Amino acid sequence: MALPGFLQGFLMRKHYFNNRESGFFRKTKRKIQPRNPLTDPTMVTEMMKGNIVNVLPMILVGGWINWAFSGFVATKVPFPLTLRFKPMLQRGINLPSLDPSWVSSASWYFLNVFGLRQVYNLILGEETAAEQNQLLLQDQFLGPTVPAPPDPNKAFKVRT
DSSP: OHHHHHHHHHHHHHHHOOTTOOHHHHOOOOOOOOOTTTTOHHHHHHHHHHHHHHHHHHHHHHHHHHHTTTTTEEOOSSSSOGGGGHHHTTEEEOOOOOOEEEEHHHHHHHHHHHOOOOOOOOOSSSSOOHHHHHHHHHHHSSSSOOOOOOOHHHHHHHHO
16 A cells, blocks of 8 residues: 555655754745735724824814814915915905915915925924825835735744
8 A cells, every 4th residue: 555655755744844953944934025904904994093093183173273263364375376276275265355375274274284294204203103104005006916925934833
C-alpha cells in the first residue's frame, strides 16, 4: 500500500515547514501587507465615527450662527470683489446697493471653516484625525483596489 509512504512524506513536509526551532515558517519573515481600509467594516465604521465627531460640531455651530446672526453683515473682506460673489457671500441680506465685499455671518463662518485649514495645521499639528482620514482615503483611491491577502504569520501563530 502507498499509505505509509504518503504518511512519511506528509510528516517530513510538516517537520520542514512547522518545526518550532528550524521550520521554514519560523525562519522566513514575510512582509505584512497593510489592510485595505474600505474592505474592512470595522475600519470603515471607525472612519465614519471620526468624521461625525468632526462634522457634527461644525454643523451645530454653523446653524447657531445662521440663526443668531441671520440678516446681519458680519465683516468686510480687505479686497474688492465682483458682483458675482454677492449671492454667495451675502446670503440672507437683500440690499442691492451693498458692496459685494461685505459678508454675511453665515458666509463668513463657511469661509473661515474651509479657508483656515493651514492655520489649523499650524496650531493643531499635521497629524490631526481629519488629515489622517483624508490621507487614508487618498491612498485608497490612488492605490490598487485589490484587497490585501490574509496575513499567514497570524494564521501560523494561531495554529501553533
